Amino acid sequence: MDNFFGSNSRSSLQETIRNQHEKLVKYEKKLGDLVKAYKVLQEEKKALQDTVGALSHNPIQLDQDETGDSGTDTSISTETLKGQVSALTKTINSLNETKNTLEQRFQNDKKLLLDQIDSLKGSIESEQYTQQNLKIEYENAIQSLKNKLRHEQHEREQEQTHHVAMLREMQHMLGM
16 A cells, blocks of 8 residues: 555645544534533523513502502512512522633633643743754854864865875986
8 A cells, every 4th residue: 555655645644634633623622612602501591581581471560559459469569579589589690600600611711721821831942942952052063063174174185285295206206
């Protein structure tokens, strides 16, 4: 299979699979967050519908009836009022719980993100320090190689000068 596709194609496919896996994990997390948000919205919607229902079901009449039969109406109005207050209290409590839960999630996410930022800053500083040290090390190695090359060139020039002098002396001896 390597012969057909080549090793570059294999590594390319592995990289593609790795990228797709990372995206899949990211989307799964987003889907979980979306489901949680949907459930919270459903709870809020139900609480608000209960409130609207309690407020619009039987409007309270605090005026007494003109017929003088106010005792029965007052007890009904009081019971209706108590029911509406109870429904509103439940709704407010539900909304406060939801608000507190969302606030706690926000604070947790904020803390997590701040910790990640601090960690990444530390990693970046460490990498910059390492990179700076490697740069200095490489610059020193290059300078050392340049010095060695100059020294070798100087030695070769001296050897060449010495060889030229020897050749002249030999020619002088043979030419006599």
